[in-house]
Amino acid sequence: MAIKARVRVVALFLLVLFLAPVVNLTRFQVLRSEALLARPDNTRTLEDLSLRGSLLDRAGQPLAQTRQGRRVHPLGPVTGPLLGYLTGRLGAAGLEASLEARTVGYAIPRTPMQAWSLLTRGDRHGDDVVLTLDRGLQTLAWELLEGARGAALVLDIPSGEILAVASRPSFDPARLEADWERLRVDPSAPLIERGTQGLYPPGSTFKILTMAGALADGRTRSDEVFVCTGSMDAGNFILHDNAVHGRVDLKEALVVSCNVTFATLGQRLEVSGLRRWMDGFGLLEAPALVPNAAEAQPMQPGAPSVAAEAGIGQADLLVSPLGMARVCATLARGGIDLEPRLVRAQTRRGQVTWRPAAPRPRRVLPEAVAGEVRRAMEEAVARGTGGRAAVPGVAVAGKTGTAENPHGEPHAWFVGYAPAEAPKVAVAVLLENSGGGGLHAAPLASRLLQAALSR
Amino acid sequence: MSERRSGLVLMALVSAILVLGAALAQAGLQRLEPPSPWPSVGLILGAFWIGWLLSALRGRGADFMLFPLASLLCSVGWLEVYRLGPAIGSPALGERQALWIALGVGVFILALLVPGDYRTLEDYKYTCLLTGILLQVAVMLFGTEINGARLWFEIGPVLFQPVEVVKILLVVFLAAFLRQFRHWIRLGLLSAEGRLPRRALFLLGLGWAAAEGVLVLQKDLGMALLLFGLFLSMFFLSTGRRDLVALAAMLAGVGSWVCYHLFGHVRVRVGAWLDPFSDPHGQGYQMSQALYALASGGLDGSGLGMGRPFLVPEAYTDFIFVALAEEWGMLGALGLLMVYMMLVTRAFRVALAAGDEFGTLLAAGLATLVAWQTLILVGGTVQLAPMTGITLPFMSYGGSSMLANFLLLGILWRISAVGEVSGGD
Numbered sequence: 044m045a046i047k048a049r050v051r052v053v054a055l056f057l058l059v060l061f062l063a064p065v066v067n068l069t070r071f072q073v074l075r076s077e078a079l080l081a082r083p084d085n086t087r088t089l090e091d092l093s094l095r096g097s098l099l100d101r102a103g104q105p106l107a108q109t110r111q112g113r114r115v116h117p118l119g120p121v122t123g124p125l126l127g128y129l130t131g132r133l134g135a136a137g138l139e140a141s142l143e144a145r146t147v148g149y150a151i152p153r154t155p156m157q158a159w160s161l162l163t164r165g166d167r168h169g170d171d172v173v174l175t176l177d178r179g180l181q182t183l184a185w186e187l188l189e190g191a192r193g194a195a196l197v198l199d200i201p202s203g204e205i206l207a208v209a210s211r212p213s214f215d216p217a218r219l220e221a222d223w224e225r226l227r228v229d230p231s232a233p234l235i236e237r238g239t240q241g242l243y244p245p246g247s248t249f250k251i252l253t254m255a256g257a258l259a260d261g262r263t264r265s266d267e268v269f270v271c272t273g274s275m276d277a278g279n280f281i282l283h284d285n286a287v288h289g290r291v292d293l294k295e296a297l298v299v300s301c302n303v304t305f306a307t308l309g310q311r312l313e314v315s316g317l318r319r320w321m322d323g324f325g326l327l328e329a330p331a332l333v334p335n336a337a338e339a340q341p342m343q344p345g346a347p348s349v350a351a352e353a354g355i356g357q358a359d360l361l362v363s364p365l366g367m368a369r370v371c372a373t374l375a376r377g378g379i380d381l382e383p384r385l386v387r388a389q390t391r392r393g394q395v396t397w398r399p400a401a402p403r404p405r406r407v408l409p410e411a412v413a414g415e416v417r418r419a420m421e422e423a424v425a426r427g428t429g430g431r432a433a434v435p436g437v438a439v440a441g442k443t444g445t446a447e448n449p450h451g452e453p454h455a456w457f458v459g460y461a462p463a464e465a466p467k468v469a470v471a472v473l474l475e476n477s478g479g480g481g482l483h484a485a486p487l488a489s490r491l492l493q494a495a496l497s498r
Numbered sequence: 499m500s501e502r503r504s505g506l507v508l509m510a511l512v513s514a515i516l517v518l519g520a521a522l523a524q525a526g527l528q529r530l531e532p533p534s535p536w537p538s539v540g541l542i543l544g545a546f547w548i549g550w551l552l553s554a555l556r557g558r559g560a561d562f563m564l565f566p567l568a569s570l571l572c573s574v575g576w577l578e579v580y581r582l583g584p585a586i587g588s589p590a591l592g593e594r595q596a597l598w599i600a601l602g603v604g605v606f607i608l609a610l611l612v613p614g615d616y617r618t619l620e621d622y623k624y625t626c627l628l629t630g631i632l633l634q635v636a637v638m639l640f641g642t643e644i645n646g647a648r649l650w651f652e653i654g655p656v657l658f659q660p661v662e663v664v665k666i667l668l669v670v671f672l673a674a675f676l677r678q679f680r681h682w683i684r685l686g687l688l689s690a691e692g693r694l695p696r697r698a699l700f701l702l703g704l705g706w707a708a709a710e711g712v713l714v715l716q717k718d719l720g721m722a723l724l725l726f727g728l729f730l731s732m733f734f735l736s737t738g739r740r741d742l743v744a745l746a747a748m749l750a751g752v753g754s755w756v757c758y759h760l761f762g763h764v765r766v767r768v769g770a771w772l773d774p775f776s777d778p779h780g781q782g783y784q785m786s787q788a789l790y791a792l793a794s795g796g797l798d799g800s801g802l803g804m805g806r807p808f809l810v811p812e813a814y815t816d817f818i819f820v821a822l823a824e825e826w827g828m829l830g831a832l833g834l835l836m837v838y839m840m841l842v843t844r845a846f847r848v849a850l851a852a853g854d855e856f857g858t859l860l861a862a863g864l865a866t867l868v869a870w871q872t873l874i875l876v877g878g879t880v881q882l883a884p885m886t887g888i889t890l891p892f893m894s895y896g897g898s899s900m901l902a903n904f905l906l907l908g909i910l911w912r913i914s915a916v917g918e919v920s921g922g923d
């Protein structure tokens with residue numbers, strides 16, 4: 044029967060076609076396998092998510108952990124851009140990416156017990172990383188930023204540890220993949236962590252650095268009297284003040300935030316002097332234990348007005364909220380800097396397997412100079428521009444800022460610390476494009492300081 | 499008798515693979531706290547052994563290898579589906595697939611037990627055609643839209659994909675129609691005086707238009723390819739006109755070229771096929787992930803439950819072959835291809851042994867269907883063809899395709915059972 048002969052032809056034809064996938068399987072599984080695995084967008088090279096260690100807060104509560112093959116962040120948007128993400132599809136970002144080496148692997152066993160448990164239990168889990176964050180404070184900082192764009196950061200003064208760093212807008216890590224296309228192009232940049240990576244003109248908060256630098260360099264004395272006429276010639280244009288302050292001494296100038304005084308000090312320090320003091324306060328180098336932090340961007344010399352403008356935190360100078368909190372904390376310690384840190388330890392089943400070296404105290408400026416600035420900051424809150432940062436029963440020291448910027452309304456700043464006489468915590472609050480720092484940022488700082496002190 | 503024994507040995511092997519594989523998968527997935535595989539394994543094995551015993555007892559010289567080969571594919575597919583479930587956040591996937599396998603075997607048993615002769619199907623060829631067309635039109639009008647394609651009916655908690663049944667109805671129709679009219683078609687061709695073979699061309703044109711219609715209206719590249727491949731194969735089987743088949747294949751090529759230039763979604767698919775790495779996070783995502791899965795599997799695979807096949811979207815349906823190739827390695831993938839080749843070969847043997855032209859055409863048609871479907875799907879996942887949304891017979895997750903494939907198996911079994919008995923003519 045002719046049909047049956049043709050059945051054989053068709054069968055043979057189809058069976059031969061089965062050789063085609065064999066060719067391609069050989070290509071991809073054997074011949075080109077190495078090259079494919081090495082491609083940068085291949086997230087398979089990341090270790091299996093289920094073996095990752097957790098990220099914990101300072102009390103050991105989980106902030107990021109792997110559940111059923113998925114990375115979950117229990118605080119959700121509260122830690123959104125700070126922790127970043129870890130997904131098979133999008134790869135890793137934020138602390139999840141920076142701490143990958145620690146959460147994937149484990150520290151070299153140091154005790155016989157650790158070595159024994161590693162050998163006998165075949166334990167392939169990566170270590171946990173304990174962060175310096177305080178869960179409650181972090182959540183409060185996030186809640187205070189409700190409805191705003193900006194960041195709020197709390198620094199523990201004795202240790203230099205970051206207790207909270209909240210950033211808005213944020214994203215919900217549980218819905219990241221679904222929202223990805225929107226998040227990626229969102230002009231308000233919800234994927235950027237603003238507290239440590241956001242760079243902003245510091246505005247008047249920078250005056251504490253200008254004052255400290257000018258005093259330490261002998262460019263002014265605490266009893267020098269300045270005459271403020273409400274404006275001054277900055278070289279190539281007229282710099283306007285927020286008021287006519289008349290005759291003010293140095294401390295009073297900081298209390299009322301006199302632009303004329305600090306622009307004058309900026310001119311005396313010159314761009315090189317200001318830059319040297321930014322470096323002295325450690326702003327020009329990102330702290331090693333705050334992954335992804337952005338170092339400050341100093342002003343570029345150019346027009347004659349740059350030094351004057353930089354003296355009041357304008358020009359093209361940019362600092363992160365972390366940077367300004369660090370300056371505050373250094374002044375609060377009487378001129379001693381401790382590098383801020385976000386990573387406390389690496390642990391395995393609660394046992395510490397690695398701990399960073401203790402921070403090395405570094406004297407930035409004489410204690411007497413720091414004391415002058417501290418007294419002025421204390422009065423700035425007690426009776427000056429920072430009045431709304433006051434906390435009942437506790438003396439607060441601080442400085443407001445209202446930073447002009449090319450993106451619209453000025454940014455509202457407040458940096459400060461408390462208690463003024465025996466400082467424990469420093470804060471930095473930044474609200475993008477929301478107007479006056481004394482009016483908008485200081486009240487948030489008050490709530491944060493109060494909560495941090497009663498912790 | 500010895501063939502029955504080989505079937506029995508294969509069934510024992512299937513049982514062992516399923517039990518060992520389930521234990522391995524459960525161990526490999528420990529961290530994901532997977533549901534226990536044993537109720538599902540029990541259900542599947544129970545169904546398999548009942549199906550096997552019934553087919554072995556009732557068959558008078560029927561093909562004893564078809565069912566065990568399909569069981570082998572089902573078991574390996576189930577292991578991978580069970581293993582993927584917890585990793586993609588739906589741990590009950592394995593249990594549901596086990597239920598579908600059991601129901602599929604039920605359909606197979608039903609096909610064994612239905613009284614009468616498969617040849618009566620021939621009388622219902624137009625019913626088959628009409629039912630098929632109605633189902634397709636109905637799903638286009640009233641179906642549920644998923645991922646921009648209207649290919650499903652939602653019946654309670656179940657998604658029914660009518661095209662799986664329509665394919666079989668189409669094979670029945672084509673086998674009956676071509677058997678009845680093949681001489682008439684050849685007559686049309688043979689009329690000399692330099693006239694065109696009008697009837698044949700008309701028929702080919704119809705088949706071509708149907709396939710292009712599916713492509714344009716349903717945006718289903720794989721199904722269009724499958725329908726056309728099936729149609730051409732059966733046309734060749736019945737008429738033997740290589741020249742016309744070649745002509746039609748060329749026409750299809752032209753049609754594809756036109757579609758490529760007319761329709762954006764076809765261009766996108768083809769682009770993602772030819773160079774998945776040009777847009778690895780967008781259109782090329784699935785293909786590039788599939789290639790990474792293949793690469794990380796290597797020659798011997800990562801081991802069941804030890805790889806990361808869940809990174810490939812749709813790994814449990816369209817890309818199950820890639821998931822298997824990752825965890826079972828290239829050796830496992832080659833083994834699976836060989837099982838498919840054996841299944842197809844056995845199906846063609848049924849066609850050769852069939853006692854009548856309709857039986858031969860029907861069995862060969864069903865064999866062709868399985869072969870084309872496997873080739874198109876596997877080809878789409880190993881970058882031989884644009885990826886398509888069709889399922890891998892007996893392996894992909896899904897009720898419609900499982901039931902339809904067991905129905906197909908049942909029909910083949912019926913043809914084989916009769917063929918041996920009256921094999922003299």
Ligand SMILES: [Zn+2]
Nearest residue numbers: 271284288301
């Ligand atoms: Zn003034």
